[in-house]
Amino acid sequence: MNDRRIDHEALIVGAGFGGMGAAIEFTRLGIEDFLILEREDDLGGTWHVNHYPGLAVDIASVTYSYSFEPNPYWSRLFAPGAELKKYAAHIADKYDLRRRMEFGVIVEQAVWDDDGEFWTVRTHDGRTHTARYLVTATGFLSQPHTPDFPGxxxxxxxxxxxxxxxxxxxxxxxxxxxxxxxxxxxxxxxxxxxxxxxxxxxxxxxxxxxxxVDFPIPRPVQHLFAKVPLAQKAARAVNTSLLEMLMVFGVLRYxxxxxxxxxxxxxxxxxxxxxxxxxxxxxxxxxxxDFGCKRPTFxxxxxxxxxxxxxxxxxxxxxxxxxxxxxxxxxxxxxxxxxxxATGFNLWDVNFPAFQIVGRDGRDLGQWWRDGRFQAYEGITVPRFPNFLTLNSPYSYSGLSYFTTIEGQMKHIGRLFGEMRRRGTRRFEVTERANADFLDRVTKNLASSVFYAGDCSGSRSYYFNQHGEATLLRPESTLTSLREQASFPLDDYEYA
Known part of the structure; x- marks a missing residue:
């Protein structure tokens, strides 16, 4: 393999919390040569794009954040959007990510080169980047839907x-x-x-x-969280447990x-x-x-x-x-x-994936998903797409806080790349068998969810794709998801 053709070890598309989480995990693994491409003019993903009046998190702030990087200074239980944007900037600065970001770059295509074993990524300005590993972190709600009403x-x-x-x-x-x-x-x-x-x-x-149930977090409580991190960790555990009850018993085990x-x-x-x-x-x-067919709100x-x-x-x-x-x-x-x-986003037609991705044997990811079934092993890898990690993918969203999903995927990346290091390899690809087994399992588990056992006929929910399948949520508790992401069978992948 000719390493001179590789611009970067890894290329991450998206500078929101998902992309930054992947970058943090790469840094932990000793992979420092990565580039983050972002279409907007700054980082933060949805918390940069959205700044309408009234914007706030709809999950309590103590839970809607990285568990390894708590923010003790949230002003309210449900923080305003501006504070999430500030938190994103803090993450980028603390983990030295900003210097690895390029803004205003729209990725149009990524193609796998099987001979050279690298990805070629083309952007709207005619440039190309090559990387050994490709990570898409373009978010679930990143492609706005604008209705085409007559007139x-x-x-x-x-x-x-x-x-x-x-x-x-x-x-x-x-x-x-x-x-x-x-x-x-x-x-x-x-x-x-x-x-x-x-x-x-x-x-x-x-x-x-x-x-x-929202209220300002008093200054003394903020100072307590700052001085005694265990206190905030306990608050997070309580809130996470409540969300887990709502998600598991109200939706997944309907x-x-x-x-x-x-x-x-x-x-x-x-x-x-x-x-x-x-x-x-x-x-x-x-x-x-039925309650839960669409994401409820507060x-x-x-x-x-x-x-x-x-x-x-x-x-x-x-x-x-x-x-x-x-x-x-x-x-x-x-x-x-x-x-x-306020017409939402288009998930299944243009967001999965957000740009054309062509893997081994010419498989076009978007076409393959839309012509067949939406699927991704453990919600992060796809067969015939070597060295590719898709963070916003079918069956990846775990729980109600997006940070649960992100941290589970970070665990998966750590385990996968740790095994490659142990073997002395630089290429991975999930097997067709492992992917099929995972798809069968989540499909079976979803049968008891509100999406299939309940009445969702009038919901017009974005949880359902154009095939009528609810393929967004991972039908397991967050503890189960986190455990499986950190302990999946290593022989579910082929290494080279």
Missing amino acids: IDSFAGDIIHTTDWRDGYDFGGRRAAVIGTGATAVQLIPEIARRARALTVFQRTPIWVVPK QQAKPGNQVAALLAKTHLRLQVRDRETRKALTPHY SNSYFRVFNQQNVALETGTIDHIEPDGIVTADGTKILADTLVL
């Missing part, structure tokens, strides 16, 4: 997508229309309702919303623990009843699918906005858009001069 180009007012927010935009005196009622909209809508002259919320599918799911749904319905006065509005805001202010005189809920199908408003299928026209698209 949207004719709209005379302002159109704002939540991922391209205009900081300082003033809704005062304006007639706003928000399309979408997912987790982002739940955070954003109360902020718009405070200022707008009129706000119409276009809902296609209602979302399960439970009370948000068939065995259906009463637990029903209790969660009852809590959300009670929350709705206590906050919304109008009976018809409550009915329209009540989901007609809020104490979302439902209450529908009591305001300036806020209306519209459940009619959008037919088309005119210069001064939106027309529904029944001919109703809602006037608007600001259109906010």
Whole structure:
């Protein structure tokens, strides 16, 4: 093999928490020659791209962070988005990652060279990079979905997508229309309702919303966390246990623990009843699918906005858009001069993967997934894709905090590369047998989840791909996932 053709030992695409986690693990392994390519103008992933009013984590901050790098100074139990962005910058600086990052670089293609045993990565500016190992850390929610409503180009007012927010935009005196009622909209809508002259919320599918137990973290508690890390570790353990109960018993083990799911749904319905006065509005805001089919969210202010005189809920199908408003299928026209698209992301058509990846024997990863079944061994490697790690992949998301997934994958990388070092090899590829066995196992385990044993028919959930399979979540407890990532059979890989 001609090493002079290799620009870097490893190339990581994405400078969010996943990409930085992989970089930290490489550094621990003694792999210092890596490059991180990021399409945005700074690091932080979703916490850099998103900065709309009301942005905050929807998992308690003590859990939504690396366990090995706790932040004792979160201002609230559910920290504002700006603090996550600051935390990302802290990680990059502490682990000396920023100097290895290139920003404003859009990766278009990666192709495996089987003779030279390296990846060639092409970017939008015509450059190429070669690397022995390729890691994609492009995130699960990185490709915004912009609906192609007839006439949207004719709209005379302002159109704002939540991922391209205009900081300082003033809704005062304006007639706003928000399309979408997912987790982002739940955070954003109360902020718009405070200022707008009129706000119409276009809902296609209602979302399960439970009370948000949020409060400022007092300074003495922050100082305690800083001086006694064990205290924050205990708080993290308690919160993680609560999330685990919600995820495992409410979603993944629905068939065995259906009463637990029903209790969660009852809590959300009670929350709705206590906050919304109008009976018809409550009915329209009540989901007609089981709790957990879509990712639920937390809020104490979302439902209450529908009591305001300036806020209306519209459940009619959008037919088309005119210069001064939106027309529904029944001919109703809602006037608007600001259109906010809280329309989420496109996972399965363009995000898995986020650019073309061609492995051994010319296998195109995106085409292979979409023509067949979405799959990845342990949610991180794929057969016929040597020296390739995909962090945002089918069956990879573990638990409710993304950091559980990241740290599990870091364990997997450490074990895999440690074995290559022991063998004196530099190439790995998961076997077809190991991949098939893992796919069979997770498919079987998901059979008892709410996705298949419950009623998700009306959910329009991004958990389901275009084949109707719920292939995003790993159907195991986080403890099981972490243990398996650190102890998978080493002969599930071939080494050379």
